[in-house]
Amino acid sequence: MAELSAAGGHPRPTSGVELYAWLFMRVxxxxxxxxxxxxxxxxxxxxxxxxxxxxxxxxxxxxxxxxMYDWFLLMLALVHGMNGLRVVVDDYLQRSGWRILILVGLYALTLVCFTAGTYVVLAWHPGS
Amino acid sequence: MYRGGEGQWAWILHRFTGLGVLLFLVIHILDTFVIVFGPETYDKVMALYRHPLFRVSEVGLAAAVLFHALNGIRITILDFFPEWSGRQRQFFYGVVAVFVLVFVPSAYVMLKPLF
Structure with a gap:
C-alpha cells in the first residue's frame, strides 16, 4: 500500500486520472x-x-x-463513494485475479444506481 | 502504511465509516426507487425504517456520516496546507470535539420518539 499523508489520506498523485480522482474526492x-x-x-x-x-x-x-438538490446529492455521493471503494479495492487486491472482476461489478452497480436514482429524482411523477 | 497514533485511528475510522455509508447509499437508492411501484408498496417499505432497530441504526448512520465528513475536511485542509501537517493530532481532536458537540443533541432528537 502507498505511504499515507500525515492526516491519513492518500498523498497527492503527480498527474493523470489519479490526480483528478484525488482532487475530485476533496472537492x-x-x-x-x-x-x-x-x-x-x-x-x-x-x-x-x-x-x-x-x-x-x-x-x-x-x-x-x-x-436538483437530490440529484446533485445522488450523483456526488455515488461517485465519491464508489471511487472510495475503488481505492480500497486497489489497496488490498492489487495483485489478485479478482481485481478486474470486482471493479467491473462495481462500475456496473454504479451505473444501475445512477440510472435508477436519476430516473426517480428527475423524471418520475406520481401516475407515470 | 501509517504507523500508530491518532492519524492511524482517523484513517481506519474513515475507511469503515465510508464503506458503511456507501452500503446504506446503495440500499437507499433502491428503497427510493420502490416509489415507482406506487403508494402502497412504497409506504410498506418506508414503515420498516420506523422499527426501533432501524431507528438505532439511523443514529449509527448519522454518526458515520458526521465523522467521515469532519475527518474528510481535516484531510483536505492538511493536504492543501502541508505547513500545518505537524498539527494533524490537534486537528484530529478538533474533529472529535465538533463530532461530540453536533452528534449528542442530534442523537437525542432522533431517539426521542422511541421513549
Missing amino acids: SGVALLFLVLGHLAIMHLIHNVDEIDFSFVVARFENPLWR
Whole structure:
C-alpha cells in the first residue's frame, strides 16, 4: 500500500486520472459536507422517519429545486463513494485475479444506481 | 502504511465509516426507487425504517456520516496546507470535539420518539 499523508489520506498523485480522482474526492467532499448534512438535518431532525411516506415525497418533488438538490446529492455521493471503494479495492487486491472482476461489478452497480436514482429524482411523477 | 497514533485511528475510522455509508447509499437508492411501484408498496417499505432497530441504526448512520465528513475536511485542509501537517493530532481532536458537540443533541432528537 502507498505511504499515507500525515492526516491519513492518500498523498497527492503527480498527474493523470489519479490526480483528478484525488482532487475530485476533496472537492466533492466539501460539497457533500453541506448537501449530506443538510439532507440529514431536513429528513431526520426537522422531519423524521414517521412523516416520510409517498405523499411526503410527492409534495417535496413538486419543487424542481428539491429535485436538483437530490440529484446533485445522488450523483456526488455515488461517485465519491464508489471511487472510495475503488481505492480500497486497489489497496488490498492489487495483485489478485479478482481485481478486474470486482471493479467491473462495481462500475456496473454504479451505473444501475445512477440510472435508477436519476430516473426517480428527475423524471418520475406520481401516475407515470 | 501509517504507523500508530491518532492519524492511524482517523484513517481506519474513515475507511469503515465510508464503506458503511456507501452500503446504506446503495440500499437507499433502491428503497427510493420502490416509489415507482406506487403508494402502497412504497409506504410498506418506508414503515420498516420506523422499527426501533432501524431507528438505532439511523443514529449509527448519522454518526458515520458526521465523522467521515469532519475527518474528510481535516484531510483536505492538511493536504492543501502541508505547513500545518505537524498539527494533524490537534486537528484530529478538533474533529472529535465538533463530532461530540453536533452528534449528542442530534442523537437525542432522533431517539426521542422511541421513549
